[in-house]
Amino acid sequence: MxxxxxxxxxxxxxxxxxxxxxxxxxxxxxxxxxxxxxxxxxxxxxxxxxxPMQVIDAVRRCYEAEYANIHRGVYELSALATKNFEVARDKVRTFLNARESSEIIFVRGGTEGVNLVAYAYGDKFIGEGDEIILTYLEHHSNIVPWQLLAERVGAKIRPVPIDDAGELIMEEYEKLLGPRTKMVAVTHASNALGTLPPVKQMIEMAHAQGAVVLIDGAQGAPHLKVDVQDLDCDFYVFSGHKVYGPSGIGVLYGKKAHLLAMPPWQGGGDMIESVSFEKTTFAPPPNKFEAGTPHISGATGLAAAIDYVTKLxxxxxxxxxxxxxxxxxxxxxxxxxxxxxxxxxxxxxxxxxxxxxxxxxxxxxxxxxxxxxxxxxxxxxxxxxxxxxxxxxxxxxxxxxxxxxxxxxxxxxxxxxxxxxx
Amino acid sequence: MSSELRELYQEVILDHGRTPRNFHKPEGANHHANGHNPLCGDRVTVHLKLKDDKVEDVGFEGSGCAISMASTSLMTEVLKGKTVTEAHALFHRFHDLLTGSEDSAGDAAVDTDDFERLMVLAGVREYPMRVKCATLGWHTMEAAIGTEADKVSTE
Structure with missing residues (x-):
């Protein structure tokens, strides 16, 4: 190209x-x-x-010529749709520079990504008296899911304040971090002020305390080159519609070790290995977290959007x-x-x-x-x-x-x- | 500037928006309600002093855009001395004015002079997104009427 x-x-x-x-x-x-x-x-x-036309065309092509349910049919059209869906996943992997495409989970958007982590990771690994660090820059979607979690398990929310310019006060962040910190959830770019917090440094500091970090990339992914391996974040979420892709599709990246340790969030088809009334075993990630028929054309459109911005x-x-x-x-x-x-x-x-x-x-x-x-x-x-x-x-x-x-x-x-x- | 915009931001509206009238909690107010538009963050508290089904006094506090402040301010001016029934009727006429429907056009309970005062807000009709701003104070007033009266102080 x-x-x-x-x-x-x-x-x-x-x-x-x-x-x-x-x-x-x-x-x-x-x-x-x-x-x-x-x-x-x-x-x-x-x-x-x-x-862009490139995204609209891709969605149109999906429905016009390449549409069937995925991961199911033995017929050619379903195989083609499945292939496209998994190609889209791999494009997202490249876009975020994740190690494996199994670390890429398709969700409805950034909000659903945060909720998934708050439920599936939070309920298992965050408990009474534990602390979740957020910042004053967060969008409600990176606040409310954590508050709901805190209420469920008895954890505490600790927000990092900002100064007049809209910068996070890093000394305060350092003070808030401690052995009780289990999660740090911070925006890659503030939607209200534009601030780009020093996320790489924040992740390093959190890891030194044994906390995991979720980066809300809703405003980051459209404007910044994202490299989840370089950042070393544990989770990263973004929405397709903000990177010129369709609405209703988004991405949760999670480190494989976390995704393996997390229980499923929603149950249904596509996320199981075998089901009986006595016991159900679950598929490995990413399928474990993708219950039900996903937004197939959305994934195709998102892949086209990624191609588009990458080309430019x-x-x-x-x-x-x-x-x-x-x-x-x-x-x-x-x-x-x-x-x-x-x-x-x-x-x-x-x-x-x-x-x-x-x-x-x-x-x-x-x-x-x-x-x-x-x-x-x-x-x-x-x-x-x-x-x-x-x-x-x-x-x-x-x-x-x-x-x-x-x-x-x-x-x-x-x-x-x-x-x-x- | 376009004529629609000029009609929306008439001097009367700008004036009431800048310096809202009855912007306080009246002495003896016995019915109160908070109104909030979570979409834009506008907040008003309406205080009514109701006696024998009559609005003896009315005031409000809060913050919001010029449209919501002006509309609530004008509301307090026209409501003083009205019966609860008249207040409801006025709101229905006003609401129809903003949404362009004619359901209660012939409502006899509405004083023509009062309604004409509210006509300055007719420009909102062209801005469906702003109808909620113009009606926030009125909805809050209706809620306040529906609340139980404060216990009478024996001081």
């Missing part, structure tokens, strides 16, 4: 040498040409990303998004009355802010009128909003198909808000 071809072409056409041709990439996303979005700025990809180059995408973030941040800083939340040194392409005197929801409505789609509210991260004493923020998030034009619209939209809320 020649990944450099589109780049070389862009170089010929322009004196300015972009690392990445977003305009060309935009043409892969049919929705960007529809009247609802065309000419407007879609800056809410952190909630869910749009889908995750580093190129990240550099492009970062350039947009930098420009937007610089220009926002110059507007009186705009306050930026989250100024960590290392950030994902997320810009959270407030405009003095205007509630985020009013801002969202006015932005929409000006053709700018953003998220307004608490972003399912209420603890971080409480930390700053605000009801919510306006969040612009950048993806591979965003351009400087979108940044211009964003800045103009801020002026419109200021016109109304003088």
């Amino acid at each position: 020649n990944t450099l071809a589109p780049l070389a072409e862009a170089r010929r056409e322009s004196v300015f040498v972009p690392a990445f041709d977003a305009e060309a990439a935009r043409r892969d996303f049919p929705i960007l040409a529809t009247p609802v979005i065309h000419g407007r700025a879609f800056l809410d990809s952190a909630a869910s990303a749009q889908k 180059g995750l580093d190129n995408i990240a550099a492009h998004e970062h350039a947009l973030l930098e420009e937007a941040t610089q220009r926002m800083r110059q507007i009186p009355g705009v306050r930026i939340y989250g100024e960590a040194k290392n950030k994902a392409a997320i810009l959270s802010f407030m405009i003095d005197g205007a509630h985020p929801h009013d801002v969202g409505t006015i932005f929409d009128h000006h053709g700018v789609a953003v998220r307004a509210g608490h972003h399912c991260a209420q603890p971080v909003m409480e930390r700053y004493g605000i009801p919510g923020t306006v969040r612009a998030s950048f993806a591979l198909y965003n351009t400087r034009h979108d940044v211009n619209l964003l800045i103009e939209a801020v002026d419109k808000v200021k016109e109304i809320f003088k």
Whole structure:
């Protein structure tokens, strides 16, 4: 596969040498040409990303030509569907650089991945008086499953605080870690502030205390190259729909030793070895954790999304998004009355802010009128909003198909808000 | 600026949003309820002083967007002196105004002047996502009426 071809072409056409041709990439996303979005700025990809033709085609092909239930039929079509499903699993393995594809479990999304670990690992290995370390940056999906676990088994939740810039206070993390720490669950990238916590260092520190670590990669996987072996995390979850894949499919990576030691979470077909009314024995991972017919076309679509971002180059995408973030941040800083939340040194392409005197929801409505789609509210991260004493923020998030034009619209939209809320 | 947006953010709404009226707990208030929109985080507490089925006083506290604050503020202004039945009727008319339905259009219990005051919020009709903001305070008011009255203090 020649990944450099589109780049070389862009170089010929322009004196300015972009690392990445977003305009060309935009043409892969049919929705960007529809009247609802065309000419407007879609800056809410952190909630869910749009889908390229390559993903849509893959899902369509699955249903049009390659669909049957998997792991069951002896006929050719089922064998083909099964093969595609397992090829998709192996693509995810490569994407995360996991050792084995049996460490890749297909789930509905990041949320289900965290819940699976909280139940199947948590109920067995975390008990009364044990401690679970979370952080103030977590999305509700990486808080609530642990709270439910803590209630079931009598464990305690210990959150790591953040400073004004939105960085985790590492001294506090160090203090919280101890022999009672059984689990550390931390985000790879904050969805509300963009902060990238030093996860590799945090994992090392947790392991030194004998704790296992789950990384919530919902916002990490779309923007960062993930290497679970280098990170040495015990679990990693992400959602397909945020990496330009279908919704309803996600991934849980778990180290093989953990997956072998964990009991099944849900029972049903596909996860057994043999069933009788006296005793059921379970299939080895990953099947042990994939009860029932999975999201077959979703796995195919996710594999196509991984192919797509890999072909464009995750580093190129990240550099492009970062350039947009930098420009937007610089220009926002110059507007009186705009306050930026989250100024960590290392950030994902997320810009959270407030405009003095205007509630985020009013801002969202006015932005929409000006053709700018953003998220307004608490972003399912209420603890971080409480930390700053605000009801919510306006969040612009950048993806591979965003351009400087979108940044211009964003800045103009801020002026419109200021016109109304003088 | 588009006309719809101008209609939504009229000066009256901006004014009530910035400086909501009756933004306190009235003396002698005996019915209270908390309203919360978990989607956006808006929170209001409505306090009513009900006597013989009449709203003698009403106030509120809380935080939210301009639409929810203004709507609740205007509500407190029009509710003072109304009977519980009139309050319900007013809410139904107001709700219909926002959702574009006409179910209770001919409701005789609604005072025309009061309803006209609430017409400033008619622009919300164009923004279905914001109807919940405009009705939060009203739903909370209805809940407050339904609560049991505070025990009378003998102090």
